[in-house]
Amino acid sequence: MEYFKNLWELFVDMSFYMIIGLIFTGILHVFVNKNLILKHVGNKTTASVVKASVIGVPLPLCSCGVVPTAIQLGKSGASKGAVVSFLTSTPQTGIDSIIATYGLMGPLFAVYRAIAAFLSGIFSGIMTNILCKNEEATPEKLKPSGCSHAKAKTKSCGCSHAKAETVNLSFIEKLKSVFSYGFGKFLDEIAEHFVIGLLVAALISTLLPEQWFSNFTNPILNMIMMLIIGTPMYICSTASIPIALTLIAKGISPGAAFVFLFAGPVTNIASVTILYKALGKKALIIYLASVAVCAVTFGLILDFIINTFHYQGIAVVGQIHAHEHPGYMVVLAILFGILVLRSLIKKYTTKKIDNTCCSH
Structure with a gap:
């Protein structure tokens, strides 16, 4: 019973911020011109690396959509550095995960997470451009796979969230599209990972004693452990929040929890093979090494800031609440639960179409 109690409390805490996010x-998806993004990022300058990182921080791309979108950037003329910058900054955050992080882990964690995503994207991109000069970002023979958010004409074995052609929509139609995308297609993509994240977080909360991680006193070893756990996992930036929240409640340092928040969404085993073909061995190694170095570095800096200024906000917010939730949060949690359940049912009942690897 304690497990389900912890699960419910986590779900209620997250639902309100997930709805806002x-x-x-949906607003970003409908009102941001994707061709304009390609125009700014699709060149081989250092500025394109910075722009790719800036664009990637708030961009609401699902975990499966990051890789094919990055490949499309390469096909549009972007340097390997810009592609790697986009790959590094985009999965770490999104407007939905930033809002959820703010609500559950406090303003410092939310702002720091966005800044770390931005700076790490620039670092990894510049390092790639320096060490991989005059190399094409994407071989023409490569066809992106997964869930493509690029133009519909791009071949993929997934689903495209772009329009095949530009259509002028009224404001009301755009408003409908905001909700149909945010609570439809995008939620369909993250629902499974969101639920898995909650289930794992509730399990950790139930099985591990309070302050269990305080027995491991070496902060760097804790961060390396989080890096090893997070790197091969397939988890989105939002689904990683309840796990990190629970780890902090069990005594791990905020910096070590941040390493998990950083590395978990950015890398996973499934995407590595695709990136190997798209970027080549050298660029892939630079990408993975940059992720590891940045994750641990930003984790150490976060712990230093918190310890130096005796910041208590994360420790206070980062607890699994034992008190009763306001009525409106319970109502919103029930409504959001219905939407998540609908997305899961749609995912597992929709018949697979030939040559597709995801269906919504």
Whole structure:
């Protein structure tokens, strides 16, 4: 019973902020011109690396959509550095995860997470451009796979979230599209990972004693452990929040929890093979090494800031609440639960179409 109690409390805590985040996700999807993004990022200058990182921080791309979108950037003329910058900054955050992080882990964690995503994207991109000069970002023979958010004409074995052609929509139609995308297609993509994240977080909360991680006193070893756990996992930036929240409640340092928040969404085993073909061995090694170095570095800096200024906000917010939730949060949690359940049912009942690897 304690497990389900912890699960419910986590779900209620997250639902309110997830709803807000999904609305903003829909707004970005509908009102941001994707061709304009390609125009700014699709060149081989250092400025394109910075722009790719800036664009990637708030962009609401699901975990499966990051890789094919990055490949499309390469096909549009972007340097390997810009592609790697986009790959590094985009999965770490999104407007939905930033809002959820703010609500559950406090303003410092939310702002720091966005800044770390931005700076790490620039670092990894510049390092790639320096060490991989005059190399094409994407071989023409490569066809992106997964869930493509690029133009519909791009071949993929997934689903495209772009329009095949530009259509002028009224404001009301755009408003409908905001909700249909945020609570439809995008939620369909993250629902499974969101639920898995909650289930794992509730399990950790139930099985591990309070302050269990305080027995491991070496902060760097803790961060390396989080890096090893997070790197091969397939988890989105939002689904990683309840796990990190629970780890902090069990005594791990905020910096070590941040390493998990950083590395978990950025890398996973499934994407590595695709990136190997798209970027080549050298660029892939630079990408993975940059992720590891940046994750641990930003984790150490976060712990230093918190310890130096005796910041208590994360420790206070980062607890699994034992008190009763306001009525409106319970109502919103029930509504959001219905939407998540609908997405899961749609995912597992929709028949697979030939040559597709994801269906919504």
